[in-house]
Amino acid sequence: MKTDIILCGVGGQGILSIATVIGEAATQAGLNLKQAEVHGMSQRGGDVQSDLRLSTDPIHSDLIPKGHADLIISMEPMEALRYIPFLDADGTIVTSSKPFVNIPDYPDAEAVLAELDSLPHVHKFDIESLAREAGNPKGANMALLGMAARFMGILSAQQLRDAIGRIFAAKGDAIVEANCKCFDLGYGLQTD
Amino acid sequence: MKKLLLGDEAVALGAIYAGLSGVYAYPGTPSTEITEFIQNNPLARERGIRSRWCTNEKTAMEAALGMSYAGKRALVCMKHVGMNVCADAFVNSAITGVNGGLVVLAADDPSMHSSQNEQDSRFYGKFAMIPIFEPSTQQEAFCMMSEAFELSEKLGEPVLFRVVTRLAHSRAAVEIGGLKDQNEFNPATGKGWILLPGIARRQYVSLIGKQEAMAEAAEESEHNRLEEIPDQVGDDGRKIGDDRREVGDDRREVGDDKKAGCAPLGVIACGIAYNYVSEAGAKNVLKVSQYPLPVKKIKELAARSQNILVVEDGQPVVEQDVKAILGADYKIEGRLTGKLPRTGELNPDNVAAALGIAPGQGFAPAKNLAARPPQLCPGCGHRDVYNALNKVAAEYPGARIFGDIGCYTLGALPPFQSLSSCVDMGASITMAKGAADAGLFPAIAIIGDSTFTHSGMTGLLDAVNDHSNITVVISDNLTTAMTGGQDSAGTSKFEAICLGLGVEPEHLHVVNPIAPNMEAITAIIRKEIEYDGVSVIIPRRECMQTLRRHSKK
Numbered sequence: 001m002k003t004d005i006i007l008c009g010v011g012g013q014g015i016l017s018i019a020t021v022i023g024e025a026a027t028q029a030g031l032n033l034k035q036a037e038v039h040g041m042s043q044r045g046g047d048v049q050s051d052l053r054l055s056t057d058p059i060h061s062d063l064i065p066k067g068h069a070d071l072i073i074s075m076e077p078m079e080a081l082r083y084i085p086f087l088d089a090d091g092t093i094v095t096s097s098k099p100f101v102n103i104p105d106y107p108d109a110e111a112v113l114a115e116l117d118s119l120p121h122v123h124k125f126d127i128e129s130l131a132r133e134a135g136n137p138k139g140a141n142m143a144l145l146g147m148a149a150r151f152m153g154i155l156s157a158q159q160l161r162d163a164i165g166r167i168f169a170a171k172g173d174a175i176v177e178a179n180c181k182c183f184d185l186g187y188g189l190q191t192d
Numbered sequence: 193m194k195k196l197l198l199g200d201e202a203v204a205l206g207a208i209y210a211g212l213s214g215v216y217a218y219p220g221t222p223s224t225e226i227t228e229f230i231q232n233n234p235l236a237r238e239r240g241i242r243s244r245w246c247t248n249e250k251t252a253m254e255a256a257l258g259m260s261y262a263g264k265r266a267l268v269c270m271k272h273v274g275m276n277v278c279a280d281a282f283v284n285s286a287i288t289g290v291n292g293g294l295v296v297l298a299a300d301d302p303s304m305h306s307s308q309n310e311q312d313s314r315f316y317g318k319f320a321m322i323p324i325f326e327p328s329t330q331q332e333a334f335c336m337m338s339e340a341f342e343l344s345e346k347l348g349e350p351v352l353f354r355v356v357t358r359l360a361h362s363r364a365a366v367e368i369g370g371l372k373d374q375n376e377f378n379p380a381t382g383k384g385w386i387l388l389p390g391i392a393r394r395q396y397v398s399l400i401g402k403q404e405a406m407a408e409a410a411e412e413s414e415h416n417r418l419e420e421i422p423d424q425v426g427d428d429g430r431k432i433g434d435d436r437r438e439v440g441d442d443r444r445e446v447g448d449d450k451k452a453g454c455a456p457l458g459v460i461a462c463g464i465a466y467n468y469v470s471e472a473g474a475k476n477v478l479k480v481s482q483y484p485l486p487v488k489k490i491k492e493l494a495a496r497s498q499n500i501l502v503v504e505d506g507q508p509v510v511e512q513d514v515k516a517i518l519g520a521d522y523k524i525e526g527r528l529t530g531k532l533p534r535t536g537e538l539n540p541d542n543v544a545a546a547l548g549i550a551p552g553q554g555f556a557p558a559k560n561l562a563a564r565p566p567q568l569c570p571g572c573g574h575r576d577v578y579n580a581l582n583k584v585a586a587e588y589p590g591a592r593i594f595g596d597i598g599c600y601t602l603g604a605l606p607p608f609q610s611l612s613s614c615v616d617m618g619a620s621i622t623m624a625k626g627a628a629d630a631g632l633f634p635a636i637a638i639i640g641d642s643t644f645t646h647s648g649m650t651g652l653l654d655a656v657n658d659h660s661n662i663t664v665v666i667s668d669n670l671t672t673a674m675t676g677g678q679d680s681a682g683t684s685k686f687e688a689i690c691l692g693l694g695v696e697p698e699h700l701h702v703v704n705p706i707a708p709n710m711e712a713i714t715a716i717i718r719k720e721i722e723y724d725g726v727s728v729i730i731p732r733r734e735c736m737q738t739l740r741r742h743s744k745k
Contacts, residue, residue: 010564027196027365036362037198038305039221039676044599046566060470062362065540067552081558089553102567104606107560115560 002055003154004064006083009075010100011048014141017167018073019050021145025155025163026054036062045102047079054154073148075141076100077124078112084119094148096140097124123147125189131182139182146186157187193368199359200225202330202366203269203297206337208235211372213264213292214242216252218646219675220271221306222360223299227269228678239374245672247681248617248646249274253281253296260294260350261385263378265341272300273307275316277617277647285350286320287387287395291380293341294350299360302506302537306674308597308616310535312506317352317483321399323406324352324483325415326463330364332415332481338370343409347402356505358537359464407484415481418489421455421496458497459547460490462510465503468543485513494518501546502526505538567602573733574600576705576713577667578608580731581636583710584717585610591634592627596620596648598640599674599735600667611638618647624662625655634721638665642672645682649689655726656694663720664728666690667705669735677738690728699723705731 005022009015019035026033036051051064069087074080074095087093093116099109116122125147131140142164149157161183168176197205204226207215217227230236231243242259246252249270256266268278275282275298282296298313317324325340327333333355344351384395410416455476461469462480469477478493480486494500502511502524511526518524525531531546532538541551568575577600585591595601595611596619604611613623620637628635639648644666655662666686672678682689690700699720703713713731720727734742 011566023196023363027194032365033196034362034364036358039225039361044566044569044602045564047564059364060467061540062358062364062464062467063539065471065544065552067554069554078561079564081561084555085557086554089555103562103564105562107562112560115558119555 001154002053002057002059003071003152004069005052005054005071005073006064006069006086007050007052007073008079008083009048010079010102011045013048013075013100014138015048015050015075018141018145019052021142021160021163021167022052022054022155024167025159028163028166029155029159031056031154032059034059034062047082049083056154070153071148071151073144075144077116078107081112081115090120092121092151093119093123094144094151095122095124096127096144098126098128123151127186130185130189134178134181134185136178136182139179142179142182143186146183147189149183149187194365195368196363197330197334197366198225198361198363199327199330199333199355200299200361201229202333203337203353203355204229204233205366205368206334207267207295207341208233208239208241209334209368209371210293210338210341211265211374212236212241212267213374214256214259215267215269216246216256216259217269218246218249218252218274219672219678220274220299221675222301222355222357223269223271223274223297224675224678225360226297228676245678245681249278250281253278253285256294256296257281257285257288257290260290260292261380262292263380264292264375265294266292267295267297269297270299271307272298272311272313273309273616274298275311275313279316282316282350283320284387286322286399287392288385289348289395289398290344290350291348291378292375293344295337295340295344295353296350297353297355300354300356300506302356305357308614310506312509313352313354314483314506314509317354318509320350320352321403322349322352323347323409324354326354326481326483327359328464328466328479328481330359330362330366333359334366334368336415336481338372347405349399349402354463356464356537358505403484407487410482410484411486411488413482413486415479416486416489417479418492419475419477419479421476454496454498456498457547458493458500460493460500460502460510460514462502462504465505465538465543468538468540469503469547471540472544472547472549474547480510485510485517487517490514490517494522499523499525501531503532503538503543503546565605567605568599569736571736572599573669573705573731573735574603574667576707576710576733577638577665577731578603578610580705580710580713580717581638581665582608582610584714584721585634585636587718588634588721590632591636592624592632593636593638594620594624594627596637596639596643597674598643599669600638600640603638616647617643618651621648621655621662621664622651624664625651625658625660628661629658633661635662636665636721637662638667640673641666641668641670641682641686642680644686645680645689649693652690652695652726652728653693659725661724662726663717664726666728666730668730668732670732671735671738673735673737677735677741686730695726695728699725699727700730701728702730702732705733
């Protein structure tokens with residue numbers, strides 16, 4: 001059994017923290033894992049992406065081949081679109097619905113969302129507002145992870161939630177609790 | 193004990209476990225995390241492993257050679273272009289040889305994710321005539337580090353350790369073990385370290401003499417593995433692999449592509465290329481992770497194959513060598529023949545295509561998509577510097593701003609579009625100087641604080657000695673920002689450095705690049721452009737990223 005995930009967004013949105021939590025959960029569950037990240041220049045407000053491969057069998061390539069990703073988890077709707085050539089025909093997209101516009105030629109936001117809707121399995125939500133209303137604006141990435149937990153297949157929501165506890169433990173109980181709350185809110189969303 | 197590690201971290205922990213005494217490095221993507229890991233590792237601290245950042249790759253390389261001279265194990269880390277900076281010391285370290293084990297790690301960046309070129313460091317290893325290790329996985333990176341130090345000490349030569357971005361910045365679980373003691377202090381005593389021509393000639397002969405032992409080590413290495421082909425039945429009903437022939441077997445007819453009993457394709461897969469080849473399910477593979485090339489194994493693969501595909505990340509180093517080994521009549525494909533792209537990194541898709549496997553079926557690229565290049569952070573001081581420079585430069589039709597390597601290179605992109613060049617570390621000052629020598633006015637250089645101490649100081653001295661008409665802006669954000677905020681070698685020393693190099697005090701200015709100071713700053717720039725000689729302006733304000741981190745503490 002395998003789950004290939006593309007994590008994406010804009011530098012500074014907390015993509016790598018999502019990767020860290022999934023990585024921790026997978027390691028604890030004894031799964032094989034490879035996770036390719038992009039560091040350096042692209043982290044300055046540019047598009048950021050990470051290939052995360054989880055499997056019960058050995059994994060060879062650090063990168064996901066085209067058409068093989070089971071899941072795209074994106075902090076930004078246009079960034080989700082960027083990676084659809086890598087998505088399996090039956091794959092799922094879980095994304096924030098809120099455009100992050102820091103470039104002059106950002107496409108028409110309605111058109112971006114409409115193109116997302118034209119794909120088979122898309123779940124989008126304004127997770128930023130969700131996290132802000134929960135009093136933890138920085139927890140938007142954990143809300144997104146909660147949303148994605150229903151489609152992870154190889155890991156359970158509980159395993160992911162436990163991993164949040166371990167990853168943020170050093171930052172204190174309040175941070176762990178706030179992040180778990182965002183995760184739960186995301187998990188509870190009935191998106192279509 | 194298993195740990196989830198980046199390739200860089202596996203390298204670092206491998207070195208610590210191998211009995212490292214010092215790491216010497218200048219930050220550079222994708223190598224930075226190696227030294228950072230050692231700086232933050234409790235075992236490294238307990239063992240007193242020296243790990244502070246160096247001013248540039250050359251000082252790093254030489255200091256590591258000094259530690260090796262004293263008998264201890266030393267590691268030098270850099271991005272691939274850093275090899276150019278330390279090349280003098282690197283190449284000559286093969287002539288002196290080493291005492292304590294010395295491993296030189298070069299992190300190559302095919303596809304130039306964060307670089308100016310995609311040079312392949314394996315050329316440097318061949319050039320210096322020393323062994324090269326090129327791991328395929330994080331686990332191999334950990335284990336190989338210990339072997340690299342052992343081989344270095346056994347041969348008395350430095351060893352080059354090559355990784356690429358996709359290994360350096362990819363995580364996997366690594367089994368940790370085999371902690372070794374550090375070497376005793378044991379300085380070298382021989383004259384071989386004094387490279388006077390007479391001695392250097394003898395040392396060079398000695399290096400040549402070690403080539404056979406290097407080749408033997410690679411031939412016997414478990415990392416160079418000719419995989420058994422599973423029993424397959426060929427066209428003629430015989431088991432493939434039954435009929436192993438020697439290369440050069442004169443019964444073989446040139447151009448005969450239906451050799452009986454041969455697998456149709458043999459694959460040589462170097463470093464991480466092996467992962468992509470395995471992903472595609474290729475059989476009849478020679479995995480190469482240690483150089484010089486294992487010639488016998490390559491000939492064995494050739495004998496049992498009809499042709500060979502060389503899969504390597506970076507430049508066609510091995511492809512060229514395999515052509516030389518097997519001769520012009522043997523069909524070899526790879527990046528040179530167009531079977532694989534000539535530029536850019538390998539990935540599972542282009543490797544599968546080269547193996548003749550149909551590409552995966554994804555969705556067509558989206559229509560509503562725009563590129564999102566990186567940009568300077570909101571509030572970044574470089575922004576104010578570019579605003580000021582653009583304002584003044586607009587008053588001079590002939591103005592050119594020569595850029596350098598760092599976050600501020602992003603000033604080349606909209607909205608600023610200020611820069612006319614960005615070539616290598618330090619080139620802003622020296623290119624401005626050369627252009628000014630040719631009559632260009634005003635010639636302005638912009639360079640970051642860390643880049644200035646890395647390679648800008650000597651160029652500034654040239655300009656001062658020549659009384660060149662240039663205006664140098666050292667945009668000081670108190671850190672090496674591009675690579676994530678490492679300590680910058682010259683922090684709090686820039687005025688003294690510039691004055692020491694001979695910049696006149698009245699033409700050296702320090703300013704605070706914030707909007708309310710814009711008028712004063714543009715006035716200074718204007719005045720110094722009009723001064724016929726070397727001026728230095730230092731806008732100084734902390735990087736927003738490090739400021740955020742510091743204010744959290």
